[in-house]
Amino acid sequence: MGLVNHWDHTRISLLSVVSASALVVGIVVGLGSWQGCNIYGPWLLLPDDAAVDAAPSLACQRATWVGRTDAGDELEAGQVQLVAAMRSINIGVTFDAGPDGSLPPFGWDLDGVCTCPGPPSCAQRPGTPKNCDDNVGRDHVALQLFRDLGMTAQAGSAQTNAAMSAGYYGILVQVKGYNGTPNDGRVTAAIYASNGLNAVADGGTPQPQWQGTDNWTVDPAYLTGASIGTDCDNSNPECSPLYFDDNAYVTDNILVAQMTAVPLTFGSRADIGGALMKLSSVVLVGQLQQVGLQGSGEVWAIGNGSISGRWRSSDLLANMATIPDPTTDGSFFCGSDQYYSIFKTGICTLQDIASDPKSDNAGAPCDALSMGFEFTAGPARLGLVFGVPAAPAGCVSEGGVPWQDQCP
Numbered sequence: 001m002g003l004v005n006h007w008d009h010t011r012i013s014l015l016s017v018v019s020a021s022a023l024v025v026g027i028v029v030g031l032g033s034w035q036g037c038n039i040y041g042p043w044l045l046l047p048d049d050a051a052v053d054a055a056p057s058l059a060c061q062r063a064t065w066v067g068r069t070d071a072g073d074e075l076e077a078g079q080v081q082l083v084a085a086m087r088s089i090n091i092g093v094t095f096d097a098g099p100d101g102s103l104p105p106f107g108w109d110l111d112g113v114c115t116c117p118g119p120p121s122c123a124q125r126p127g128t129p130k131n132c133d134d135n136v137g138r139d140h141v142a143l144q145l146f147r148d149l150g151m152t153a154q155a156g157s158a159q160t161n162a163a164m165s166a167g168y169y170g171i172l173v174q175v176k177g178y179n180g181t182p183n184d185g186r187v188t189a190a191i192y193a194s195n196g197l198n199a200v201a202d203g204g205t206p207q208p209q210w211q212g213t214d215n216w217t218v219d220p221a222y223l224t225g226a227s228i229g230t231d232c233d234n235s236n237p238e239c240s241p242l243y244f245d246d247n248a249y250v251t252d253n254i255l256v257a258q259m260t261a262v263p264l265t266f267g268s269r270a271d272i273g274g275a276l277m278k279l280s281s282v283v284l285v286g287q288l289q290q291v292g293l294q295g296s297g298e299v300w301a302i303g304n305g306s307i308s309g310r311w312r313s314s315d316l317l318a319n320m321a322t323i324p325d326p327t328t329d330g331s332f333f334c335g336s337d338q339y340y341s342i343f344k345t346g347i348c349t350l351q352d353i354a355s356d357p358k359s360d361n362a363g364a365p366c367d368a369l370s371m372g373f374e375f376t377a378g379p380a381r382l383g384l385v386f387g388v389p390a391a392p393a394g395c396v397s398e399g400g401v402p403w404q405d406q407c408p
Helices: 003-016 021-027 049-054 143-147 151-165 198-202 313-321 340-349
Strands: 045-047 061-063 080-090 170-178 184-194 215-218 244-251 254-264 277-292 298-312 368-385
Touching: 080 151, 080 298, 143 368, 170 215, 170 277, 170 298, 170 368, 184 215, 184 254, 198 215, 254 298, 277 368, 298 313, 313 340, 313 368
Parallel strands: 215 368
Antiparallel strands: 045 061, 080 170, 080 368, 170 184, 184 244, 244 254, 254 277, 277 298, 298 368
16 A cells, blocks of 8 residues: 555544544554553652651652663763664553543653642642542643543554554654663663655655664654755764753663653654644653564664653644644634634643643642653664655634644
8 A cells, every 4th residue: 555545544534533532633643552561660669758757648659760870880882872663652542440540550750749649739720620640640641631532542543553563654762872781871862753764755665674674764853954865874973863862871771861852743744634742851761672683683672661741731732723623624623613622621621730840849830731651662773864744734823823822
């Protein structure tokens, strides 16, 4: 099946099942089934001793990622460079919530508090229910959006993850300066979006082999200035990442990287709308896995991966300018009198965290939703810089200013 036909079919399938709650399918794609993760190891539960001393009834254990170790620091600067392309992501729509309605155990405690029984880290909207963390303080309330999609999300899940696995688009994680051992006190990690395997730039539809030989295109919006057609393979210095952490580390084979902000566009393909998960204070955690090839050589994959962050509600609402309204001809949800106000109310009600961590526990209003999802990534290589046209958008002002909105 050709690339164009594949995405035409996917888009028709998605639009045929969109409802007020199913708008989120156009915002974030790639849903899957839940599995337990090794990244949630013995460091997961850290007692808040200060809370125990001050008020035992408010004590909780907090989910946090593994810390940096000095083991391996005696080695010289690492020479290992690895690239892994996401094969699937998981937002837990098939997770069995049980009678308590709990969300999947994805993500981490991002704001340093356990909301419920303790107070939230920001001032939630008057008249809205308190948005609680789980029993170890995880901040991931945006998962509730996807739970509401039910079977619609599960159907979109199969299509989207299949497309990622087939090489039509992806998210790439690069690690440089790694010593190749279970512990490295400092590495550089970067995130890129890909518009598919290299041959996609020439109109082909190759099938990835997942053995570290596939060259994935790099979206130019994730680079500091490399020109279209530049080959980013072999550590090309022209392909400098825009979203990276040069103080990342590896502890017990677990990679931990933190970035100020990362827009997860899933390739920016117009076929899936200009959907954008723009997260701030991003935490990437994943287990580095060495994979042996037949014959000789070894490559790297990332298993049990997790990305968490803060999703500003105004950025989430801005996606409605690129999601077509299936009830009209040529309009977008930003202009839908029937659906948009319902969706906006739901988003604003779920705000549970400040978009800027400097505002945590300072009385600032909640203006974001916490988010966490899981992923797996297979061995890959960086390829050509290749962009795609911007997705059509609606509700643009007469002066050409893109549409935007915010919670009251």
